[in-house]
Amino acid sequence: MHDELEREREERLLKFAALAGQEREDQEYEAFLRSDEYVPPDEAWMKKVTSELRRPPNRRLVHWRKLVVMAAAIVVLLCAGVGTAIANPKALANLFSQDYDRYSQVRVDDGVVLEKPEGWESEYYPTWAPKGFHIEEISQTDSLQAITLLNSATNKKIWFYVAENEKDAYPNTEELEETEI
Secondary structure: OHHHHHHHHHHHHHHHHHHHHHHHHHHHHHHHHHOOOOOOOOHHHHHHHHHHHHOOOOOOOOOHHHHHHHHHHHHHHHHHHHHHHHHOHHHHHHOOEEEOOOOEEEOOOOOEEOOOOOOOOOOOOOOEEOOOEEEEEEEEOOOEEEEEEEEOOOOEEEEEEEEOOOOOOOOOOOOOOOOOO
16 A cells, blocks of 8 residues: 555656646746747748648559559450360360370479489389378389388378289279378
């Protein structure tokens, strides 16, 4: 309780000190205005300054016609591009893939670009892996080549196989297990 009264007393003293200081400044300013040092400003100059301060800045008008024409041109270009992609989906797919005679190469931005593994004989190999994956193991037998991709953070794996064209190698793919990654 004592601290609160002390704080209120200090606030009142500060307020009185500020009022006294303001009163002294007002007296000094009035004394300056009555002294010989004070030179009143020129009337014409004061009118010019006040009229310039009150006048709104000279703004250049926006050319609405140019803006409308530019917006219409952008809309037409976008519609033409979307229309082309809808009319020719293969053109849209070609933005992200390259088609070779025996295989296609697909590019996706978010991920890891893979080079052909050393010692890999087949022309087919993964050129891209999801973010966080790297080649863990490469194995080859007489009729099978395999690459195992591993994501160390999640311990998920992706297997890529290239098998020789044999009738009995994988006759039924319906019972293969699907793994979500």
